[in-house]
Amino acid sequence: DIQMTQSPSSLSASVGDRVTITCRASQGISSWLVWYQQKPEKAPKCVIYAASSLQSGVPSRFSGSGSGTDFTLTISSLQPEDFATYYCQQYNSYPYTFGQGTKLEIK
Amino acid sequence: QFQLVESGGGVVQPGRSLRLSCAVSGFTFSSFAMHWVRQAPGKGLEWVAVISYDGSNKYYADSVMGRFTISRDNSKNTLFLQVNSLRAEDTAVYYCARDRKQLVLGDAFDIWGQGTMVTVSS
Numbered sequence: 001d002i003q004m005t006q007s008p009s010s011l012s013a014s015v016g017d018r019v020t021i022t023c024r025a026s027q028g029i030s031s032w033l034v035w036y037q038q039k040p041e042k043a044p045k046c047v048i049y050a051a052s053s054l055q056s057g058v059p060s061r062f063s064g065s066g067s068g069t070d071f072t073l074t075i076s077s078l079q080p081e082d083f084a085t086y087y088c089q090q091y092n093s094y095p096y097t098f099g100q101g102t103k104l105e106i107k
Numbered sequence: 108q109f110q111l112v113e114s115g116g117g118v119v120q121p122g123r124s125l126r127l128s129c130a131v132s133g134f135t136f137s138s139f140a141m142h143w144v145r146q147a148p149g150k151g152l153e154w155v156a157v158i159s160y161d162g163s164n165k166y167y168a169d170s171v172m173g174r175f176t177i178s179r180d181n182s183k184n185t186l187f188l189q190v191n192s193l194r195a196e197d198t199a200v201y202y203c204a205r206d207r208k209q210l211v212l213g214d215a216f217d218i219w220g221q222g223t224m225v226t227v228s229s
Contacts, residue, residue, distance in 0.1 A: 001169070034215035034216070036152075036216075038152075043202055043219035043220065043221055043222060044144075044152065044202075044216075044219055045219070046207070046215055046216060046217050049207060049214075049215035049217075050215070055217065087151065087152055089152070089154070089215075091213055091214060091215060094157070094166040094213075095154055095166070095167075095168045095169065096142075096154040096157075097154065098151055098152045098153065098154065099151075100151050101151045101152075
């Protein structure tokens with residue numbers, strides 16, 4: 001199985017900050033990587049798919065990059081509604097696997 | 108409006124079974140592969156199973172292989188997960204989710220249901 005490792009596990013930041021979350025795959029997954037945002041008691045929401053494509057309706061302050069084994073999610077200017085937990089997930093091969101999550105908190 | 112509505116969760120004793128359902132509306136269900144994903148209380152997301160748009164292909168996580176069965180009824184726009192031989196570690200919110208692309212097996216999930224809670228406890 002492909003292991004997905006996110007860092008950091010938690011992150012404190014302020015409104016207006018630029019933040020970056022990283023995700024590393026244990027083997028190459030091309031660009032078959034998605035980032036989800038999850039708020040408490042809610043279902044996850046796709047923000048970036050295919051490593052760098054912005055999901056429809058998601059603000060342009062979100063961006064993704066990377067291919068192969070190393071990926072990043074960047075939020076260029078944090079807004080209050082962005083504080084949530086973010087998960088990466090590979091869909092290169094089954095079983096699909098998620099990172100452990102990064103909890104983005106208000107400083 | 109796309110909608111996925113799960114049901115069938117509850118409190119069940121170890122070793123017993125449940126059948127989870129996911130009722131779909133707002134899109135052509137028969138054109139999309141569908142997944143189940145679960146989340147134990149306070150934990151991260153775990154992919155559980157996938158079924159192709161026509162039901163011909165299925166894959167499972169190792170942790171549920173042989174105990175869980177995914178199926179679909181395209182005539183009723185409904186996805187199912189039969190969960191047997193339940194264990195305490197199966198306690199989780201179970202979400203159904205849709206592949207982003209039509210007529211493929213394997214993509215990001217663009218639509219999720221609200222989840223149904225399964226609690227395995229004696």
